[in-house]
Amino acid sequence: MKAIADTGFLVAFGNRRDLHHAWALAIGERITEPLLTCEAVLAEAAFHLNSSALVLAFVREGLVRPAFVLGDHLSRLAELGARYADRKPDLADLCLIRMSEMHPRHAVVTTDIGDFRVYRRGRREAIPLICPPAG
Numbered sequence: 601m602k603a604i605a606d607t608g609f610l611v612a613f614g615n616r617r618d619l620h621h622a623w624a625l626a627i628g629e630r631i632t633e634p635l636l637t638c639e640a641v642l643a644e645a646a647f648h649l650n651s652s653a654l655v656l657a658f659v660r661e662g663l664v665r666p667a668f669v670l671g672d673h674l675s676r677l678a679e680l681g682a683r684y685a686d687r688k689p690d691l692a693d694l695c696l697i698r699m700s701e702m703h704p705r706h707a708v709v710t711t712d713i714g715d716f717r718v719y720r721r722g723r724r725e726a727i728p729l730i731c732p733p734a735g
Contacts (some may be wrong), residue, residue, distance in 0.1 A: 601627075602673055603730060605635035605664045606701050610645035612732075613663070614654050616637030620711050623732040627709060634665035635709060636699060640692035642666065673698050687715055700727045 612624035646655040658664050670711050690711045701721040707728040
């Protein structure tokens, strides 16, 4: 599976009490190569899980791989931030939108369906998503 990991997926994967934990584990079983992510997602996940050690283990064990250098994309991130200012996107979301533009064959694995159904790569292209089932 080629995909990009968002914070909600990592938090659900690492927290047995999370509503989407079973879904995240099922996704984890389908992973054949590390999911791409960014450092902003890793920082958010460490905060929400209250454990940098767990998030570092996700990287060390090959669940995810940081694959984004923020400094190389500042102007595009600023454009995306201005475009979606009404939604107040966090830095991680902006990075994931940009990563989706860079890796068009990768879906974004997220629990943040509301925002990611609005975000577009380029001007109009919907970002393919892997989300928990509605329920």
